[in-house]
Amino acid sequence: MSPSGQHAVYPVDYDLLERQVGSLLEGERDFIANAANFAAFLFHELPAVNWAGFYFPDEDGLVLGPFGGKPACTRLPEGRGVCGAAFAQARGVIVDDVAAVADHIACDSASRSELVVPLLLDGRAVGVFDVDSPVVGRFAPADLNGLERLTARFVGLVSVPERYRRSQAAATHLNERIDIQTCRDHHVVIRYLADQLGAAGATDAALPLLKRLRAVLVTHLKLEDDWLYPNLAKSDNEFVRRKAERYGREMGGLRDHFHALWQTWQKDGAIGESAPVWLREWAIFQRALVARIANEDHDLYMAAEADFGV
Numbered sequence: 501m502s503p504s505g506q507h508a509v510y511p512v513d514y515d516l517l518e519r520q521v522g523s524l525l526e527g528e529r530d531f532i533a534n535a536a537n538f539a540a541f542l543f544h545e546l547p548a549v550n551w552a553g554f555y556f557p558d559e560d561g562l563v564l565g566p567f568g569g570k571p572a573c574t575r576l577p578e579g580r581g582v583c584g585a586a587f588a589q590a591r592g593v594i595v596d597d598v599a600a601v602a603d604h605i606a607c608d609s610a611s612r613s614e615l616v617v618p619l620l621l622d623g624r625a626v627g628v629f630d631v632d633s634p635v636v637g638r639f640a641p642a643d644l645n646g647l648e649r650l651t652a653r654f655v656g657l658v659s660v661p662e663r664y665r666r667s668q669a670a671a672t673h674l675n676e677r678i679d680i681q682t683c684r685d686h687h688v689v690i691r692y693l694a695d696q697l698g699a700a701g702a703t704d705a706a707l708p709l710l711k712r713l714r715a716v717l718v719t720h721l722k723l724e725d726d727w728l729y730p731n732l733a734k735s736d737n738e739f740v741r742r743k744a745e746r747y748g749r750e751m752g753g754l755r756d757h758f759h760a761l762w763q764t765w766q767k768d769g770a771i772g773e774s775a776p777v778w779l780r781e782w783a784i785f786q787r788a789l790v791a792r793i794a795n796e797d798h799d800l801y802m803a804a805e806a807d808f809g810v
């Protein structure tokens with residue numbers, strides 16, 4: 501979707517447009533009024549353009565905002581189309597020929613080329629401004645740069661509604677961030693209890709620690725089984741999907757291992773009665789547990805964070 505080849509030349513004085521946008525919007529704080537005038541102004545001022553307008557984040561993607569031109573697609577699914585890509589990546593996109601782009605969403609068959617710039621607030625996309633042209637190759641890098649300046653001016657002059665700042669994507673990522681952090685916190689507690697249990701040897705302190713370890717392990721494995729693995733199994737990235745399957749399988753093995761340990765040693769007095777056996781069996785389990793936790797921290801959770809974009 502990057503600009504390529506020759507562009508038709510449509511000289512536009514973006515310095516002038518920027519000043520004009522400033523006078524058009526200053527003095528008015530209402531977001532819709534300003535967005536509507538910004539879109540109408542550019543629709544009329546930019547040569548060879550058949551649509552110019554906003555899309556803003558909504559529950560399932562982007563929803564149409566104020567624009568100039570013919571009625572357009574109301575909703576664009578999350579991450580889809582040129583607008584979805586520009587929003588998700590928070591960067592401007594030029595499409596020289598929309599027919600050559602598989603993920604272009606056609607709202608008007610007259611549109612042949614397109615330029616989309618994100619509206620950036622503190623480095624995060626809070627919407628996009630989309631311009632369509634009936635001319636192939638209408639937009640040059642100078643237009644991208646000019647539109648970026650104009651939208652930056654727009655964002656600087658208006659008060660962007662709170663709901664656009666907290667897009668669905670950001671909210672989902674917040675939940676995922678919390679869940680991964682919870683998994684990491686479990687690991688800290690599990691590692692601590694395992695150390696304590698190792699230090700307790702075969703004394704009376706061992707069984708209460710084993711019970712506490714079991715409680716945290718059960719909660720932790722449930723979070724991984726119910727949330728982490730199913731989410732990673734849906735990843736677009738085959739590498740991440742395989743990793744999740746492998747960890748899920750191996751974690752099942754560790755769970756069975758702990759279950760067997762628990763069955764044998766949960767009875768009062770069992771640890772003290774067969775101390776050498778307990779110490780040997782616990783040491784084997786502890787090694788497997790600690791190795792697994794380290795792997796998850798450095799491999800699986802890192803992959804999850806990258807995959808979820810947190």
Ligand code: SME
Pocket residue numbers: 551572573576580581582583584603604605606607608611614630632
């Ligand atoms: N073509 C856009 C959809 C919006 S309309 O062009 C107004 C896209 O692919 O995202």
